[in-house]
Each structure stands twice: as C-alpha cells, then as structure tokens.
C-alpha cells in the first residue's frame with residue numbers, strides 16, 4: 001500500500017470514482033516467479049519498490065551536464081505539448097527534431113519549452129517481439145543504456161524497446177493503452193498514474209471512439225472528465241518515485257501525470273512470443289469491428305508482416321539492430 005503524502009500533484013483522483021479507485025500493491029525483493037504468478041499472469045499492476053534502485057542513472061542523470069556529455073550530439077524527436085488537443089476527436093501529435101544537448105539544457109533551465117521527448121529509443125530487443133515493435137530504426141540514444149540495469153522478469157528476447165521519457169514536468173499523457181507489458185521507472189520527479197483494465201473502455205469511453213489506442217476527452221485541465229458514467233470505471237491510482245518500477249500490463253488503459261520540474265523516466269516494453277501474440281492480436285482486432293474496419297485490420301496485419309520481413313532482411317532474424325557504438329554492461333548487447 002502507498003502511504004506517502006501526495007503533495008506534488010494538485011489532486012487525488014481516487015475519490016472522484018464510485019467506488020473509489022484502488023491502490024496498487026507495493027512490493028520489494030520480489031522474485032521472478034512471484035512476479036509472474038501474482039502480477040503478470042493475472043494482469044495486475046504492481047510497484048516494485050526496489051526495481052530500479054541499482055540503476056546508475058538515478059545518480060548520474062541528476063546532472064544535466066552528464067546527459068549532454070554522454071548523448072548530447074544525438075537527435076531527439078520531441079512532442080510539442082502546445083500543439084494538438086487531447087480532448088478533440090481529431091487529436092494529433094506534432095513532433096520536431098532537436099539535438100539532445102539543446103533539449104536537456106532548455107528543459108533544465110528556468111523557462112523550459114513545452115517539449116516532451118517520448119519514446120527516445122535507448123535500446124531495441126533482438127527477438128521477434130522487437131520486430132513487431134513500433135520503432136523500425138536502431139537505438140537513437142544507445143549511450144544511455146550503460147546507466148540502466150535490465151529488469152530480471154522477462155527473458156532478454158522478449159524486450160521490444162527501452163525508451164527515455166524527458167519533459168519539462170507538469171505534462172500529462174492522454175488516456176491510452178499499449179500492446180506491450182510495461183515496466184516504467186522514474187529517474188527524476190515523480191508520476192501519478194490512473195490505471196484501468198482493458199474492459200473498462202466501455203465505461204470510460206462511453207461509446208466514443210478514440211484514435212487507435214488513445215481515448216478522447218481526457219485532457220489534464222478538464223476537471224469534470226470523470227463525472228457521470230466515467231466515475232463508475234474501476235481502476236487504480238498510484239504515484240511512482242525514483243528507484244521504483246511500475247508494472248503496467250499490456251492493454252491496460254493508463255493516463256500519466258508528471259510532477260513539476262524536469263521529468264525523466266525510462267520504460268521497458270516486452271512482448272513474449274508466442275504467449276502474448278494472441279492477446280495482442282485480440283487487442284488490435286477489438287479496435288476494428290464492422291466490415292470496413294475489419295478490412296483495415298487485415299491491412300494492419302499485412303503491414304506487420306511486411307515490417308517483420310523488412311527487419312529480418314535488414315538485420316537478420318534474432319539479431320539486435322546495430323547501433324553506432326558498442327558500450328554498456330555485459331548483457332546489454334546494443
């Protein structure tokens with residue numbers, strides 16, 4: 001159970017719900033077997049209190065000069081938080097390219113821009129799961145991998161992506177889900193999470209159709225978004241802090257609020273094949289009901305197949321995408 005005073009966020013969401021949102025278990029020293037049987041298999045979120053305590057990043061990344069020296073020359077694609085409206089059905093995300101050194105220097109300044117580096121690719125896995133992942137390109141921030149310690153709960157071939165999230169603070173993701181099991185560890189700042197099992201979409205969306213896996217109508221500033229029907233959704237609320245890892249099961253809806261001040265986090269996405277392939281296909285298929293939509297689903301399947309073939313041709317099956325340099329702890333074959 002979580003007991004810290006929750007002062008860095010302006011509100012608690014739990015009481016807005018009836019029944020109130022539940023708390024997420026907080027565990028320490030959990031074994032791979034206990035994680036598998038108590039959380040991954042039943043698809044329950046959990047905070048692993050000591051899950052990221054050994055990451056050198058916790059200390060090193062406090063210093064912006066370290067990040068600049070390590071990977072400042074790398075390009076980063078940042079989301080412009082002022083563009084796009086999460087409430088609108090035509091919600092879109094606008095990105096621009098900046099160098100990581102400029103991004104870090106400006107985000108750690110007194111007047112940070114509204115730029116959010118989401119999914120800054122530190123590492124791709126080397127299995128089929130990674131071929132189904134979102135990014136087709138090699139890691140863009142491979143120098144940062146040596147500051148992390150890969151969590152022990154999945155075999156290495158299940159890793160699809162390891163990503164950096166770097167923002168000005170105070171930013172919020174829209175309510176969305178991902179097709180991958182997720183371990184998210186905050187390095188700087190803290191994050192408040194609203195989590196809802198996949199089947200709560202019918203209550204949360206109330207018939208509205210989101211774009212892909214993003215639900216409309218969940219803008220940060222919209223105070224009454226959980227009024228009426230939505231307030232009956234069952235889910236969880238929690239806060240994560242540096243050193244902890246939050247497990248978010250694949251398909252679980254989540255909305256994430258970052259505390260003020262520079263905000264840094266890392267997430268690991270996993271897809272265990274063939275175990276998770278069916279669930280992933282069902283999640284995709286649910287988005288596409290109706291004849292025309294089913295045709296789109298088949299098209300998506302075709303695109304996935306093409307993507308796998310392309311990556312196999314590029315890198316060879318079972319090979320990690322090449323990066324420009326080879327660094328990192330043993331086991332981090334970049």
Ligand SMILES: O=C(O)CCC(=O)C(=O)O
Pocket residue numbers: 165171172173178182184191254256257258265267
């Ligand atoms: O921290 C955020 O803004 C979003 C993180 C997220 O959605 C994730 O880890 O899946």
